[in-house]
Amino acid sequence: MTGVWALAALWLGLALVASLLSIWFRISTALSEIVVRILG
Numbered sequence: 001m002t003g004v005w006a007l008a009a010l011w012l013g014l015a016l017v018a019s020l021l022s023i024w025f026r027i028s029t030a031l032s033e034i035v036v037r038i039l040g
Helices: 002-025 029-039
Strands: none
Touching: 002 029
16 A cells, blocks of 8 residues: 555656746646656
8 A cells, every 4th residue: 555655656746846847947837747757
């Protein structure tokens, strides 16, 4: 059960990183989420 929570935390963390990158680089949130998911 701990693995499920760790996986959920990982996805939420990646979503946070994607939104921060979209603000930082001034690109769309959807594009930054695609890039983070490819890298992650």
